Structures are given as C-alpha cells and as structure tokens.
Amino acid sequence: MLQNILAYQEIDKDLIKVENLLVSSEERKIASRAKSFLEESAKNVARMEKRAEELLSLYNDAKRSYDENAQLIHEYDALVPTLKSGDEATYLIKKVNQALDDIKALEKELASISKDMEDLAKSFNEFRAKYNAAGKEFLENREKYEKLKQEYAPVVKELKAKLEEQAKKIDPAILEKYKKRRADRIFPVLVEARGNKCGGCSMEISLKEMDKLRSKKIIECENCHRFIYYRE
Numbered sequence: 001m002l003q004n005i006l007a008y009q010e011i012d013k014d015l016i017k018v019e020n021l022l023v024s025s026e027e028r029k030i031a032s033r034a035k036s037f038l039e040e041s042a043k044n045v046a047r048m049e050k051r052a053e054e055l056l057s058l059y060n061d062a063k064r065s066y067d068e069n070a071q072l073i074h075e076y077d078a079l080v081p082t083l084k085s086g087d088e089a090t091y092l093i094k095k096v097n098q099a100l101d102d103i104k105a106l107e108k109e110l111a112s113i114s115k116d117m118e119d120l121a122k123s124f125n126e127f128r129a130k131y132n133a134a135g136k137e138f139l140e141n142r143e144k145y146e147k148l149k150q151e152y153a154p155v156v157k158e159l160k161a162k163l164e165e166q167a168k169k170i171d172p173a174i175l176e177k178y179k180k181r182r183a184d185r186i187f188p189v190l191v192e193a194r195g196n197k198c199g200g201c202s203m204e205i206s207l208k209e210m211d212k213l214r215s216k217k218i219i220e221c222e223n224c225h226r227f228i229y230y231r232e
C-alpha cells in the first residue's frame with residue numbers, strides 16, 4: 001500500500017518538474033507580464049480620456065470668459081463718446097482695466113491648459129507605443145511558450161499515463177486527499193517521519209499520533225497536512 005503511493009509520488013515528482021519548468025520559463029513570464037500590462041492599460045486609457053475631457057471643459061470655460069471680457073471692452077469703447085463727466089470717465093477706465101486684468105489672467109490660464117493638453121497628448125502617444133510593444137511581446141512569447149509546451153507534451157502524456165496506471169493500486173480516498181494537497185501546492189505530499197517529527201514541517205508528532213503511526217504506518221500531519229509515513 002505505502003509502496004504504491006510512494007511510487008506514485010515518484011512519478012508525480014517528474015511531472016511536477018516539467019510543470020515547473022514550463023511555468024518558470026522566460027517565455028511564459030514575459031507573456032504573462034505583457035498580458036498584465038495590457039489588462040492594466042484599459043484603466044490607463046480611461047483615466048487619460050477622463051483627464052482630456054476635464055481639460056477640454058476647463059478650456060471652454062476659460063475661453064467663454066475671455067470672449068465675454070473682450071466683448072465688454074468693446075462695449076466700453078463704444079461708451080467713450082457719450083461720457084459726460086470726469087467721474088464717469090474714471091468709472092469707465094476702472095471697468096476697462098478690470099476687464100483687461102481678467103483677460104490677462106485668462107490668457108495665462110488658457111496657455112496653461114493648452115500646455116497640459118499637449119503633455120497629455122504626448123503621454124498618450126508614449127503610452128500607445130508601449131501598448132503596441134507589449135501586444136507584440138505578448139503574442140511572440142505566447143507562441144514560443146505554446147511551442148515549448150508542445151515539445152514537452154509527449155513527456156507529460158507519458159507521465160500522466162503512468163500515474164493513471166499507478167493510481168489503480170491506491171486507495172481512492174487516499175489518492176483524493178493526495179491530489180487535493182498537490183493542488184494546494186503541498187509537495188511532497190508523503191514524507192517520512194524524522195524520529196518523532198514530521199519530515200515536511202518538522203512539527204513534533206504527539207504520542208497518540210506516534211502510536212497510530214507505528215500501527216497504521218501512515219498518518220496525517222496536524223500542522224502541514226502532509227502524509228507522514230513510517231518505515232521499520
């Protein structure tokens with residue numbers, strides 16, 4: 001019984017080696033990094049579009065005020081021939097100067113918004129270049145990764161067939177637990193007891209569990225949930 005599941009684990013170890021080799025391959029890493037960047041990009045584009053809308057709205061507001069002030073000066077100008085007193089003239093000059101000050105400030109504001117718009121357009125172009133490069137990188141490396149996977153496919157197929165064959169000799173309940181641990185990335189699933197300690201996590205095994213281990217030859221670690229086995 002124990003021998004069978006240990007033999008199963010040995011075959012599985014080779015399969016895990018291949019799986020790790022594929023997962024940690026440069027091709028997969030680069031493709032997955034590029035993919036995350038592409039996925040993140042949607043958020044960046046939305047953010048930039050929102051900012052562009054904000055800037056446009058600010059620009060339109062400032063332009064409207066600018067035009068209004070320009071119109072005011074035009075109207076004040078038309079009033080000059082109708083002035084009747086020095087007081088009226090002083091008042092008009094004051095109003096004209098006020099409008100001129102506003103125009104000056106608005107010109108500055110418009111220039112600043114225009115600069116922000118240019119910067120945003122520049123960032124967007126830079127971003128687009130990066131986006132295109134990431135897209136190309138993703139496709140190239142995904143293809144390379146697929147090729148690599150195909151290269152290893154016969155080995156994987158053979159190991160899986162061996163595992164299936166070996167699985168027939170193992171108690172299904174134990175095998176199911178084994179597979180669950182493996183899926184949780186606990187490996188090796190079966191470890192030999194080191195004295196009265198778990199061979200996986202080194203947790204001390206209680207006296208009660210030690211008795212069980214001696215009689216049943218296999219127990220589950222209460223800490224790391226590996227199977228601990230015992231060989232005479």
Ligand SMILES: [Zn+2]
Binds near residue numbers: 198201
């Ligand atoms: Zn343990």
